């Protein structure tokens with residue numbers, strides 16, 4: 001497809017005509033860009049894996065008001081509606097990605113699968129136990145997601161050549177991942193300095209993941225960075241201080257935003273290294289920090305009232321008085337909020353971030369121009 005499009009790249013009307021024709025072909029995505037998406041990550045893009053894993057003991061995310069927007073019922077997404085990966089799939093002309101777990105042993109995944117799981121780490125929980133004697137609250141990590149992915153791949157495209165060709169026409173979205181490696185530590189109120197020491201290991205694990213999918217045949221990999229966690233209601237509440245110098249002009253916590261930027265800086269360096277070692281492969285850094293700062297800086301441009309308060313929760317600062325569940329307060333139309341449940345964002349916020357990646361400027365190649 002790439003070389004076919006290349007032939008016509010000088011003639012915009014011809015390209016548009018081809019796109020229009022291809023869009024009529026239901027099997028192909030936008031201009032036949034990608035046939036599938038395979039994604040890895042945590043609760044930011046989980047579309048039902050955690051809910052499936054915990055189906056015998058459904059938690060709050062499987063109850064209203066989760067899913068109240070767009071789907072009008074809980075789907076396992078940790079959001080009022082669609083999450084970032086849903087917007088990518090829709091913009092690329094693909095159906096919403098199925099979670100991998102329910103069909104891990106049987107699914108053909110003709111348009112891809114989402115391996116992301118709520119609570120997932122980049123590094124394994126064992127790393128934190130061995131190195132810092134710290135017990136992570138959940139077992140999920142990239143190792144497990146990749147194990148499952150490789151089993152699925154071996155089943156739907158047996159043999160190296162088949163896997164290579166299948167992945168070559170797929171988009172791989174690797175992240176956001178790594179946020180929980182920090183979140184769980186910070187909320188356990190352990191020394192803030194330690195996570196700065198393990199940023200290189202978190203980033204290296206993401207990097208080996210990128211290299212692994214490239215070795216299997218992936219040609220386009222999107223790697224998102226971390227969010228401005230200092231603007232997240234749960235952080236604002238837990239690390240609230242009386243010192244105005246701890247806050248930036250948007251009333252976010254400086255230290256935590258600086259921390260996210262350190263992670264992102266290291267990740268960008270790692271991506272540059274991977275780019276130089278894998279010529280001919282598109283590795284795209286998605287700047288989720290910058291994209292999220294859009295609605296922190298200019299909330300009214302997006303119809304958001306206060307970007308630092310949760311839509312679903314309780315009374316008290318940032319609406320964090322209680323967690324979001326069936327009996328919590330929904331403080332208004334979710335489309336007027338950036339934070340959904342004080343940790344995860346609203347469909348509105350995710351749509352703004354996805355748009356910044358699909359159309360720029362928050363991706364080094366806007367995703368819609370990546371083919």
Ligand SMILES: *[C@@H]1O[C@H](CO)[C@@H](O)[C@H](O)[C@H]1NC(C)=O
Pocket residue numbers: 060322323325326327328
């Ligand atoms: C919702 O959360 C509240 C307080 O956090 C708790 O008391 C209540 O039992 C929960 N309700 C459900 C249905 O999970």
